[in-house]
Amino acid sequence: xxxxxxxxxxxxxxxxxxxxxxxxxxxxxxxxxxxxxxxxxxxxxxxxxxxxxxxxxxxxxxxxxxxxxxxxxxxxxxxxxxxxxxxxxxxxxxxxxxxxxxxxxxxxxxxxxxxxxxxxxxxxx
Amino acid sequence: xxxxxxxxxxxxxxxxxxxxxxxxxxxxxxxxxxxxxxxxxxxxxxxxxxxxxxxxxxxxxxxxxxxxxxxxxxxxxxxxxxxxxxxxxxxxxxxxxxxxxxxxxxxxxxxxxxxxxxxxxxxxx
DNA sequence: CGGCTGAATCGACAGCCGTCGATACAGCAT
DNA sequence: ATGCTGTATCGACGGCTGTCGATTCAGCCG
Numbered sequence: 001x002x003x004x005x006x007x008x009x010x011x012x013x014x015x016x017x018x019x020x021x022x023x024x025x026x027x028x029x030x031x032x033x034x035x036x037x038x039x040x041x042x043x044x045x046x047x048x049x050x051x052x053x054x055x056x057x058x059x060x061x062x063x064x065x066x067x068x069x070x071x072x073x074x075x076x077x078x079x080x081x082x083x084x085x086x087x088x089x090x091x092x093x094x095x096x097x098x099x100x101x102x103x104x105x106x107x108x109x110x111x112x113x114x115x116x117x118x119x120x121x122x123x124x125x
Numbered sequence: 126x127x128x129x130x131x132x133x134x135x136x137x138x139x140x141x142x143x144x145x146x147x148x149x150x151x152x153x154x155x156x157x158x159x160x161x162x163x164x165x166x167x168x169x170x171x172x173x174x175x176x177x178x179x180x181x182x183x184x185x186x187x188x189x190x191x192x193x194x195x196x197x198x199x200x201x202x203x204x205x206x207x208x209x210x211x212x213x214x215x216x217x218x219x220x221x222x223x224x225x226x227x228x229x230x231x232x233x234x235x236x237x238x239x240x241x242x243x244x245x246x247x248x249x250x
Numbered sequence: 251c252g253g254c255t256g257a258a259t260c261g262a263c264a265g266c267c268g269t270c271g272a273t274a275c276a277g278c279a280t
Numbered sequence: 281a282t283g284c285t286g287t288a289t290c291g292a293c294g295g296c297t298g299t300c301g302a303t304t305c306a307g308c309c310g
Contacts (some may be wrong), residue, residue: 005193017253020175021227030168030175038166043155046162050145050155063255068149075299096256096307102146104241116229152296187287200269202288221277
């Protein structure tokens, strides 16, 4: 934690940002990317992320994030930690409340990776 | 299986294709999307997908996909099944060999979901 | 200071997931 | 037909993951 610290650092390595349709992923890139996708691989975390991202001001207090779900507060806290450790969100305590915001560069990286350059080649069959 | 069957069906529902930064995901969309992300949440499957996508002709035989990995053939077969059941790839047997190809619409859907409309708002701190 | 609220951590537990070897199935070749 | 190669399925097992209640920590307020 300790404020946002390495917010914009984000290992902009190289290879792992181009569409995967271009060239095979290396083992290292695949490992790092799979950690990010793993963070997205849960319905609650997906909804948390979209809730944070679409919240006014681009950030949300944890107290705003507990209500919409049927799980306990510690569970939400756990999911937020997963998102944070995957580099998808940042967080900061401001007085009584803790705020979370999305790190757009991380999402953009994944989005670019999944981009498909052209249109279907097989869909007709 | 039975050939590609519902290849182009892809529940183009609606909400779940716009950037999640726009509005919160519904529970149903989040559940479906998390299934797709779960399929991407493994380094071997990511590499398989990129290997298939970047293979000449846009498709690859399973026999091309076993060599690059240190896991057994049944494990590769399992991962391919996960990708197929997530709707990310299609497959077809042609004679002795089975071929896999990426379904670009699925990737595009996820890519669009992760798109970030603007630039960072918080990076200045 | 004492108590209160918001959030994170801890420890435990059930269920899921990746992996394997063994086996079954499909198609070609002899 | 018989055997061989390529691929999928099966059953088992260890490790990871999501969840909870209980607890702890942080900051505000009286």
